[in-house]
Amino acid sequence: MAQQHQTNTASRLFPTYKRWDLTFKEAKGSYITDSNGKTYIDLMAGIGVVNLGHSHPAVTAAVEKQLYSGWHASNFFQYPSQEKTAALLTENSCGDLVFFANSGAEANEAAIKLVRKHTGRKKIISFVQSFHGRTLGSMAATGQESIQQGFGPMLEEFVYVPYNDVSALEKAIDEETAAVILEPLQGEGGVIPGHEEFLQKAEQLAEQYGALLVADEVQTGLGRTGAFFAHEHAGIKPDIITTAKALGNGFPTGAMIGKAKLEASFGPGSHGSTFGGNPLAMAAAEAVLTVLLEENLSKKTAETGKAFLGVLQKSLQPLEQVTEVRGRGLMIGIETKCPAAEKVLELQSKGVLVIAAGPSVIRLLPPLTTEWDTLMDGAKAIQEVLQ
Template identity: 55%
Template sequence: MGDTDTHIFPTYKRWDLTFDHAKGDTITTKEGHDYLDFMSGIGTVNMGHSHPDIVAAVEKQVQKGWHASNFFHYEEQERVASLLAEATGLDFVFYGNSGSEANEAAIKLARKATGKESVVSFTQSFHGRTYGSLAATGQSKIQEGFDPLPSGFTYAPYNEVDELAKYVDDQTAAIILEVIQGEGGVVPGERGFLKQTEALAKQHGALLIIDEVQTGMGRTGSPFSFQKYGLTPDIVTVAKGLGNGFPVSAMIGSTHLKAHFGPGSHGTTFGGNPLAMAAVEATLHVLNTPYFLEDIHEKSQQAFQLLNEELRGLDDVVDIRGDGLMIGIACKGPVAPILTNLQAKGLLALPAGEKVIRLLPPLTISQDRLMIGLKIVVEAIKESAKTTASR
């Protein structure tokens, strides 16, 4: 479709593909071409497309009704809140519709609860595109053209323990971080850095907000990635995989924050609607299936083993990093041509910045299909390396 044939703002650089339907790990275009999906709707369809249990739950709720407003009590909201509290070790939930909304709510709550303004995030972070979450995003290219942004936000270097203390003081309301920076290049936080961040927050009476929008819901092999490091956040935000692609998010906070988010302090028309809750509850039940997380761990080990064996010796490959089934392959040059080649080979993947290939296959993908896809990725990278060497 050409630019003159649409009435949609051109905010997305779209591929020359038209979606028709999807099932499991496969997306089929209107033209009838099948693609092995190693992007999962940008890390949202963690349980695979059209998961039968999740589809059935949403279909059942459709027949009952999908919106009445948050003036009503919803039993579904209470059930999901209990599951999220149990999964995170936190206490109270606010529902939104996107990761940006969840982070916006977290920033508002942190300032209200502490009475302080300053929020510290990190360079190359990504927390959303609404004004508060955009101001917390440490990437100037994403902020460009939207000045003036809300004040009070600073950006510390990620994974640099000695530098972090320069940015945190007694006027800091919160530190917000991703345990693995997703859009910033699939960069894992180092254990010492993450623990020091937590300690600095507690030392200065600041809240620790962990953005699990991309890393949560089993993506790294744990329900939430912060749990692997023994962190104790005050607030966790989650979206993307929370409803297996259904637009829904949650901000989950500790009990001492309850008094600061009372009636009228925050809200959203559609947050926590019954359709969203049906999708979330069914998704959480899949996540809690026995051996589900262990299976992710086994597939992750095999994936990293294959990639390290095949790619570590290539001059064009700088690093292979990530956790669980969130994998980044950092290259010396731009990865756009490799991603185009992957599409030609029938596989969909994403960039994370200009020079990183980001792989986010469905968590439910079979071991065989995962290996098939990874071999396609290896083949495309090696073809690119040969092309570079011949120049």
């Protein structure tokens, strides 16, 4: 007889998420409808995932076609769709080779393994308030004690220095450093853009000390900031780029992109993933990248994001509750003097979905395809809530 366990709720899910009182029903474009029939403007895109908008016809068609051809055979087989997707990623980045995973955390986990194996060193420099994932390796790379708390000793030899602090980085890096891992624009840490001189110095110091530079583009990549990858704004060329979130437009997939010099360090048996790069994920990713490139969404996002940021700064920064409005492209943070979580819920009552980044920052990550009038409706609601 199965053992009976008492529980305080009807749910059989671990309570790992602070869920809203909203039940998802369906989504289309830049809108989500709940089970009560209320429709919301989506200014969060599944936390920077649905860059092309919900239910994009090209992505849906590609996945649907693959559904009837086969879902899985294993990575012992050669998948032409992996080669096509890898080509799109490398032809539009400074990388040469791709490893496919299922998520951003997995892509970062692969990067951590690769830098240690390639350099023969263990020390990795990360940054305060960074976020790289919740697996043991990517959690150790994350510079937030609240995320690490309660899980015992972290993977050894991670060093955290203040973000955008060139002097601190210069003091931390040495001949024992395997890599510097950074977000070109910190997301979970509060939507903090990396200064150009800081990112360039990180690249220069890594090269000087024989370390690798890893750009975590899980949230910032694939058009989000107005470039294919956000590090391009600073003109740097990381040794490794990780990406996920928007890569499948909602279908779980991720990738680690690396330079050719790293090939020998990631040979047969060195790493693997049962589902990484499976045909369904590759169908989604290839369609996403094709639309992103053919429609030149990075450039359009740069233009739309600059205008949208200007509107928000003009309407919100004079308000007593607002400290700063910052960001790049369609990745925008509104720092407030009040708890961001409260304002997130108030905006839901007005039919607008946003998320927080830390205790005091309202984060906006709308689909890159969002119409201007929809963005303006969202901006109006945000102004009303913060007034």
